[in-house]
Amino acid sequence: MTIRFYNTLTRRKEPFAPIVPGEVRMYSCGPTVYNFAHIGNFRAYIFADLLRRHLKNRGYRVTQVMNITDVEDKIIRTCNETGEPLQTLTERYTQAFLDDLDTLGVERAEHYPRATDNIGAIVDLIKRLLDKGYAYEAKGSIYFRLSAFPGYGKLSHYDTDTLRAGASGRVDHDEYGAEDVRDFALWKAYDAADGAVYWDTELGRGRPGWHIECSCMSMAHLGESFDIHTGGVDLIFPHHENEIAQSEAATGKPFVRYWLHNAHLLVEGRKMAKSLGNTYTLRDLLDMGHHPLAIRYVLLATHYRQPNNFTFDALEAAAESLERVRDFRARVQALADTANGGGRMADLAAECGDAFNAALDDDLNISAALAAVFTFIRESNKLLDAGEADGDGASAAEAMLNRAHAVTGLFPEPNADEGAPQEIWRQVLERQEARKRKDFARADAIRDELAQSGWIIEDTPKGPRVKRSFEHRA
RNA sequence: GGCGGCAUAGCCAAAUUGGUAAGGCAGAGGCUUGCAAAGCCUUGUACUCCCGGUUCGAGUCCGGGUGCCGCCUCCA
Incomplete structure (x- = not known):
């Protein structure tokens, strides 16, 4: 078993080997907290989640760090517009972000450092760069001197000489003082428009630039060289390029071994844009009645380097797919205590487990x-139909699905939260009585009634089974 | 203008180093069922966006086109 990842640095799939055997240190670029994150953002976090879960499943000890950017131009602009203090705004959206991760079943990273909690360390790092001649002061701001770092461009594969300044039309006016337009800010001098947002430091009054926090906080928790860095493709340039420049200039050591970037999310075949009205937050989708697991499924089920076309059809299909797995789990659970030889299903489970792991080893081919x-489920259902499944096979199937759930977060055990209350069972029993009397009109009426309140009855050879309908589940 | 990615059935989406197109959802028919549900079977000749080329063989490689998406100094 060799895990292979596509490394943006080399533009090739490479065998994965961490710096310290058995231990993976990874950093994932996190949110800027001035608003609710949208589902495109969550694709990135779910991708990182799959990555860490698979690595853990493969026996690695994982330390993941995700930054919370809580000081930045857009945050300050929002504060200026609403008059709200920066801290309360960012605290509110940080909490909303973490809540959303919980809703989507994203495992918590080990650390969520905030930029504003690390101003001292950021200042120290900038001083190091100043001392080494990689940075200079201009009009109170500190800039990184691109010309001093020859490796610049190795991640994005851009030729720095041909970068057209301001081609994106987003050049910041306060970079006016830079020696070279391509130099980027490490520290931004205080400006009246910043209001109450500033720190008085050895570098003067001001606030950190954006890129420096990631260099600073990743190295603080993971060391000067670590294994994996994740983020959306849009961050390759300039953000990650700048992180490399800052970090490697300061330490003289390679910063990150493997750079993994996820492609973006499209919505109904179009890019997400406010003008198109197709920018959805997680809360928007929940309000529309969609189930978090179905949302997770859609965001997860497309390979991370492939553009993911988020559609409402796909969301419905995802719910159905999950239902299929859930029904299968219930079927297998009901069999768990029987024991009657034969082990075909156990073999299938083992085969499936191997194929599952091998697929994810290959650059997370989810x-x-x-x-x-699904192939395993179909084959196993055949055995179940034929009465050729036994308790051992059922246990093996459950164990395998539990492992798949540990990696994907998509297949929770079905019963826990859905035991039907007493009065529901009373109706189920009443329906059974009616069926015995051949009073099918009455039986069907009860079934319809229960369906209205979100309980589905399935008649099996062993008697009726009651399950919560997908849309009625929490 | 520069750099990069993507294009596979109605929808979503896979496919080692080129070797004869996974899987899910939806639809149709059937088995099963009191009827359903769940499950199983069968079913879509998939001209793999178009046009050329290389090859015994191309979804995969090369050239050209069309469409969509991203980055080009703080957007996952």
């Missing part, structure tokens, strides 16, 4: 991994 699960 589509192939999920296909293995």
